[in-house]
Amino acid sequence: MRTKALALRSTTVAALAIAVDQALKAYVRQSLALCPAPPVSGCDRLDLAGPLGFVRVENAGSAFGFLQGLWLWLLLAALGILLVPLYGRRLGLAGWKAPLAVGLQVGGALANLADRLLYGGVTDFIDLGHGPIFNPADVALAIGMALAVRALLRRRASAAAVKPTSPALAGDGSEER
Numbered sequence: 001m002r003t004k005a006l007a008l009r010s011t012t013v014a015a016l017a018i019a020v021d022q023a024l025k026a027y028v029r030q031s032l033a034l035c036p037a038p039p040v041s042g043c044d045r046l047d048l049a050g051p052l053g054f055v056r057v058e059n060a061g062s063a064f065g066f067l068q069g070l071w072l073w074l075l076l077a078a079l080g081i082l083l084v085p086l087y088g089r090r091l092g093l094a095g096w097k098a099p100l101a102v103g104l105q106v107g108g109a110l111a112n113l114a115d116r117l118l119y120g121g122v123t124d125f126i127d128l129g130h131g132p133i134f135n136p137a138d139v140a141l142a143i144g145m146a147l148a149v150r151a152l153l154r155r156r157a158s159a160a161a162v163k164p165t166s167p168a169l170a171g172d173g174s175e176e177r
Helices: 003-031 072-088 097-119 136-162
Strands: 046-049 052-059 122-127
Touching (some): 003 052, 003 097, 003 136, 072 097, 097 122
Antiparallel strands (some): 046 052, 052 122
């Protein structure tokens, strides 16, 4: 895929991921009181379906709330955002697969980075009833990474399948006669 087409499609996907994430976070910030700390059982909650619901927590650390308050996460997020497009061109995918992988990762990272800069931490609110509480930007990042890893592994496997394993298969004239 040409670089301009990849960039345009990735930007479209990223913008959509950011818009959905930020709109839902704004709704949650206005609708639910901040839950001070786990367990969230006594916190303000919006039940959606079954165990799925919204509970507002703030995360100033890394994924799953580890190492709270370190500004190192800002630097790492910015570095990650810069690296994604570099390998995005190497995914070797046609159509929307590469832009989807790249756009979801960049959109998710930018949405969470915006939270860190504007609010001092990321607003997490999707609660499955157990496990960590997360947000749409986290989902976008995870799906984008899974798509990219899958594509890179497939590309590596297909390159290994094409690579000759012996000099006789290499066709370099060194085969025995």
